[in-house]
Amino acid sequence: MGFKEISHAELKIKQGPNFVGIPLKHVGQLIKEEEVDIKKVEVVTSIDQASEIHLENDEVLNYQYLHDGEIKSMEGYGNISIYNNSSKDRIWDTQIHLSGTQYNSLDSETKMNLGIFEPKTSRNIKYNITNLEELPVALKFSESIEFLSDEFDGFTDMGSEGSKQNYFLMFGKENNLKFTISLENRFASRITNINLKKLISKSFYDLRIDTEYNKNIKFSRNTLDWVIQSLDPGQKVELSILGKVKPMTKENIRTGSLDLTYTIKDHAISGVNLEDFSAYSHAMHAIDKVEIDESPDNWRCSLIFKNRCSFPIKLNSIMVADKSQSTKFLDIDLKDKEIIILPGDIYNSEKWEVTDENEPKFSRKLEYSVTQKLQKNTDVVVHVNDEVFNIVGLQIRKEISEKEIKSFEGAKINVLLRVDNMGTIPLKGILLKEIIPEDFLPVNKITDYNFKNSSGDIKSDNFDLKIIPSDEDPSKQHVIELVNKEKMKNVIGSDDFLEVSYSFNAVSPDNKKDYKFPLEVKSFYHKFKDQTAMHDFKYEDQAGLRVFYVKEDVLSKEEEAPSVKISHKRRKVSIGKEIFPGRSHDEFAIVVHVKNKSNVKLDNLEITDNFPQSFQLISSNIENKVTKNDKESTNTIMFNVDSILPYDEKEIMYYLKNITGKEIQFSELESFFYS
Amino acid sequence: MDVQYLNLLQDKSKKRLLYLIEFITPKFSKEELPNVLEEIKGKVSKSKTGLVDFSKNRGTVTDLSKLSLDQLKLMYQVFISREVNDKIAVKWRLYQFLKYSRSINVKNIQVNITGDSKQAVDLIVETAEKEIIFFSCFDVLELKDYKNALTEVIKFSKEQKKTPDRVIIATNKSYRNIPIDQPFKLDKKEIIPELWVELIEENCPFNGVDMLIVENTELNLAGFNFTNMEDILDFIYNNSEGGQVAIVKQPGFFSEYKSDESEKQLIWKGIMLKKNI
Numbered sequence: 001m002g003f004k005e006i007s008h009a010e011l012k013i014k015q016g017p018n019f020v021g022i023p024l025k026h027v028g029q030l031i032k033e034e035e036v037d038i039k040k041v042e043v044v045t046s047i048d049q050a051s052e053i054h055l056e057n058d059e060v061l062n063y064q065y066l067h068d069g070e071i072k073s074m075e076g077y078g079n080i081s082i083y084n085n086s087s088k089d090r091i092w093d094t095q096i097h098l099s100g101t102q103y104n105s106l107d108s109e110t111k112m113n114l115g116i117f118e119p120k121t122s123r124n125i126k127y128n129i130t131n132l133e134e135l136p137v138a139l140k141f142s143e144s145i146e147f148l149s150d151e152f153d154g155f156t157d158m159g160s161e162g163s164k165q166n167y168f169l170m171f172g173k174e175n176n177l178k179f180t181i182s183l184e185n186r187f188a189s190r191i192t193n194i195n196l197k198k199l200i201s202k203s204f205y206d207l208r209i210d211t212e213y214n215k216n217i218k219f220s221r222n223t224l225d226w227v228i229q230s231l232d233p234g235q236k237v238e239l240s241i242l243g244k245v246k247p248m249t250k251e252n253i254r255t256g257s258l259d260l261t262y263t264i265k266d267h268a269i270s271g272v273n274l275e276d277f278s279a280y281s282h283a284m285h286a287i288d289k290v291e292i293d294e295s296p297d298n299w300r301c302s303l304i305f306k307n308r309c310s311f312p313i314k315l316n317s318i319m320v321a322d323k324s325q326s327t328k329f330l331d332i333d334l335k336d337k338e339i340i341i342l343p344g345d346i347y348n349s350e351k352w353e354v355t356d357e358n359e360p361k362f363s364r365k366l367e368y369s370v371t372q373k374l375q376k377n378t379d380v381v382v383h384v385n386d387e388v389f390n391i392v393g394l395q396i397r398k399e400i401s402e403k404e405i406k407s408f409e410g411a412k413i414n415v416l417l418r419v420d421n422m423g424t425i426p427l428k429g430i431l432l433k434e435i436i437p438e439d440f441l442p443v444n445k446i447t448d449y450n451f452k453n454s455s456g457d458i459k460s461d462n463f464d465l466k467i468i469p470s471d472e473d474p475s476k477q478h479v480i481e482l483v484n485k486e487k488m489k490n491v492i493g494s495d496d497f498l499e500v501s502y503s504f505n506a507v508s509p510d511n512k513k514d515y516k517f518p519l520e521v522k523s524f525y526h527k528f529k530d531q532t533a534m535h536d537f538k539y540e541d542q543a544g545l546r547v548f549y550v551k552e553d554v555l556s557k558e559e560e561a562p563s564v565k566i567s568h569k570r571r572k573v574s575i576g577k578e579i580f581p582g583r584s585h586d587e588f589a590i591v592v593h594v595k596n597k598s599n600v601k602l603d604n605l606e607i608t609d610n611f612p613q614s615f616q617l618i619s620s621n622i623e624n625k626v627t628k629n630d631k632e633s634t635n636t637i638m639f640n641v642d643s644i645l646p647y648d649e650k651e652i653m654y655y656l657k658n659i660t661g662k663e664i665q666f667s668e669l670e671s672f673f674y675s
Numbered sequence: 676m677d678v679q680y681l682n683l684l685q686d687k688s689k690k691r692l693l694y695l696i697e698f699i700t701p702k703f704s705k706e707e708l709p710n711v712l713e714e715i716k717g718k719v720s721k722s723k724t725g726l727v728d729f730s731k732n733r734g735t736v737t738d739l740s741k742l743s744l745d746q747l748k749l750m751y752q753v754f755i756s757r758e759v760n761d762k763i764a765v766k767w768r769l770y771q772f773l774k775y776s777r778s779i780n781v782k783n784i785q786v787n788i789t790g791d792s793k794q795a796v797d798l799i800v801e802t803a804e805k806e807i808i809f810f811s812c813f814d815v816l817e818l819k820d821y822k823n824a825l826t827e828v829i830k831f832s833k834e835q836k837k838t839p840d841r842v843i844i845a846t847n848k849s850y851r852n853i854p855i856d857q858p859f860k861l862d863k864k865e866i867i868p869e870l871w872v873e874l875i876e877e878n879c880p881f882n883g884v885d886m887l888i889v890e891n892t893e894l895n896l897a898g899f900n901f902t903n904m905e906d907i908l909d910f911i912y913n914n915s916e917g918g919q920v921a922i923v924k925q926p927g928f929f930s931e932y933k934s935d936e937s938e939k940q941l942i943w944k945g946i947m948l949k950k951n952i
Contacts, residue, residue, distance in 0.1 A: 001754075001768040001769070001771045001772040001873070001900065001901070001902065001906065002772065002873070002874055002875075002876075002901060002902040002903045002905065002906030003769060003772050003776070003845055003871040003872065003873055003874065004871060004872060004874040004903070004905075005778070005869055005870065005871050006849075006855075006870045006871070006872050006874075007855075008854075008855050008856035011849065011851055011853060011855065011870060012851055016874075016875070016877060017848070017875055018847070018848050018849065018872040018873065018874060018875065019848065019849060019850075019851060019872075020815065020848055020849065020850045020851070021850060021851045021852075220858060220865060220867065225856075
């Protein structure tokens with residue numbers, strides 16, 4: 001018990017027993033009464049009861065396009081419907097001759113014999129249209145997608161004709177897009193009933209329409225429907241849809257497919273032509289023979305033709321001759337003359353006279369046919385596939401090994417750059433540009449730069465290094481440019497990263513200057529789908545924009561770009577020594593004051609003092625180490641202090657005892673101090 | 676369909692009709708069958724009118740042998756030969772289809788039994804996604820019927836105080852001038868009606884008189900229950916465990932004439948992945 005949903009387009013064109021009427025048109029029994037009435041008026045005024053042989057030639061072209069305008073598939077077929085709308089009269093010996101079969105599969109050489117048509121019956125002749133590629137494009141349509149943000153160079157010219165473009169959206173950012181659909185009638189006749197349906201992804205918001213045809217446009221279920229009554233030859237209309245989209249995941253956002261239907265009235269686009277149609281219906285013809293009153297054996301004759309059917313009949317030729325056909329009394333070719341005999345009307349020929357004792361006999365031949373009305377129409381159904389937007393986005397991280405260096409001192413600074421591809425499409429090219437300010441110098445060998453991705457190390461000969469200027473003058477600013485070589489097909493694949501580590505040298509950084517190390521990353525994406533080569537261009541040229549979309553990311557803000565603090569650090573230390581009498585006359589207390597008078601922290605201080613070997617160390621307030629120096633008859637005492645903070649002081653105290661028993665002067669102890 | 680019209684059926688005996696009708700799937704329950712028969716006969720008692728949900732008793736078995744010859748004939752004409760294509764016949768065939776169709780995730784079906792062959796809404800379906808769908812059935816859908824149906828649907832919606840999310844027009848045949856792409860307003864809601872036709876697949880690999888056997892299951896199905904391949908696949912999906920499925924046909928099994936072509940033929944083989952696998 002299968003039921004199936006049928007779309008509006010399918011309802012119009014689908015064939016099968018579920019659908020009443022031929023595709024797209026209602027002919028035959030389906031002609032409405034009012035339509036028939038109009039046709040009666042068109043034929044002739046006096047035939048209220050006139051019937052009609054109605055010929056309707058409908059052609060349907062069905063195209064499927066890819067988004068870039070390339071035809072994916074196409075089919076075309078035609079139908080000629082012959083309908084006898086008389087309620088009482090049949091027609092017979094119906095013959096049709098069609099020509100102009102350049103685009104269709106009909107046999108143009110012979111007439112087709114269609115036989116008898118009973119009242120209210122119809123018959124269809126179906127044919128396929130071949131050589132579709134040679135048919136003219138009646139309604140030229142195009143859709144371009146513009147990217148209204150300026151963060152993406154070369155992007156705004158998307159949609160150029162005939163190119164297989166890639167479409168992009170920026171990850172995590174609001175993308176402003178403009179879809180422009182234009183339609184142009186390139187046919188010699190008016191095109192009518194133009195219906196355009198454009199699907200718009202639900203991811204878009206703030207949708208706006210920009211056109212002068214607002215009243216014929218409506219939005220529903222993310223579908224835009226645009227109805228245009230007609231377009232005259234050469235007339236062009238345009239519609240713009242503005243919208244925003246902000247992809248936050250690697251989602252599939254589509255450009256939206258497009259469906260278009262239109263009608264070309266009074267034309268069968270394949271060029272099929274009705275050369276001739278003929279059919280007989282009820283008609284009576286006779287020869288009226290009257291013997292002349294005043295002239296016996298002389299006969300005045302004429303031909304009478306009476307239309308006894310409900311169709312108008314056109315007389316094509318009349319020939320009346322004697323029995324042997326050697327003498328022709330009437331021989332009239334009426335094909336080019338519009339002699340129409342209306343239902344019930346009588347045609348009387350010219351009279352001729354013959355002499356015959358008996359009633360004269362004639363042979364006669366009449367060619368006539370019921371008239372017909374022909375209507376032609378071509379319906380075109382177009383479906384344009386959509387595309388998926390590629391998502392592009394980079395996450396850039398830069399780390400510098402030294403957070404702080406000393407002013408006016410040389411230092412090596414290590415840099416780690418990491419670029420993560422957050423998008424759905426690989427990067428085809430990358431340009432890393434770092435500015436090294438004066439007082440610093442970059443390293444100028446590519447082998448000193450290390451490259452890595454998720455598969456491991458990348459050989460550095462895959463990249464070119466340029467230092468601008470190429471000298472080693474630290475008084476100038478230098479620019480490091482790292483560019484991948486053409487041999488790298490994908491510089492960073494989707495879900496991959498590129499890590500670059502290198503170093504540069506601080507030569508004589510000045511703490512009074514503010515140094516910045518901005519990083520600029522240009523990423524290059526193929527503009528076209530079938531693009532393989534990198535093309536010969538320099539990244540800094542505008543020429544690259546012909547083949548690449550270029551996205552520029554700059555790491556310059558303080559929170560993004562790491563900085564190096566240049567601190568002006570100078571040591572200033574004061575060491576004092578005091579000697580005090582001890583608890584007894586042979587003991588001495590020695591105090592050493594170590595004062596850090598600078599703004600820098602002092603680390604790993606080593607303080608040594610000497611005292612004569614006639615003294616013995618009793619104690620000290622911090623750990624010590626005593627070594628004998630027999631040559632000079634002295635002992636050396638050494639103290640280690642881990643650190644003294646800026647403007648702080650440390651006091652070291654130790655006690656000595658005279659072990660000789662002799663009296664000793666303070667001055668002997670003073671002279672030995674060393675630190 | 677290659678099932679003979681009743682008048683052409685040589686053996687119109689009760690036994691023969693009963694044999695065929697027992698193969699109608701899905702089976703009608705005890706509660707459903709009397710209503711089906713009364714409606715297609717056009718004699719509905721007033722006490723039985725209204726919106727009825729039969730889903731609770733769907734498992735109950737019906738004894739078809741108690742049906743009269745006339746009733747069997749009606750069943751044959753509506754569900755087997757499908758020579759009766761009026762609105763009520765379409766309605767009950769649609770009801771059968773909705774029991775297994777995968778196009779709608781049916782939670783329950785309410786059948787509108789009125790005894791009036793011009794009623795606007797024939798079935799109301801509530802889906803698992805809590806959508807309300809109104810179905811309006813036709814034999815041949817003409818433009819004036821369609822316009823009238825939409826007006827009546829609006830009226831029905833107000834009377835029942837139910838606003839549908841979708842409106843589906845189901846028909847056996849349709850004229851081509853139905854503007855189904857045009858939305859209509861119902862209770863401030865814009866609805867685009869949908870059109871379903873009782874689609875008979877051209878070049879269908881089986882026909883009405885064939886027996887369709889789903890291998891490794893107990894499903895032996897009469898071809899006359901289905902009009903296209905997708906139709907039978909939906910039924911098997913809902914009535915089997917899925918996995919590897921092979922459908923073979925026994926040509927002419929239900930034919931009155933013995934055929935030499937009795938050899939089984941494979942018509943479909945594939946894997947059905949059910950959601951819970």
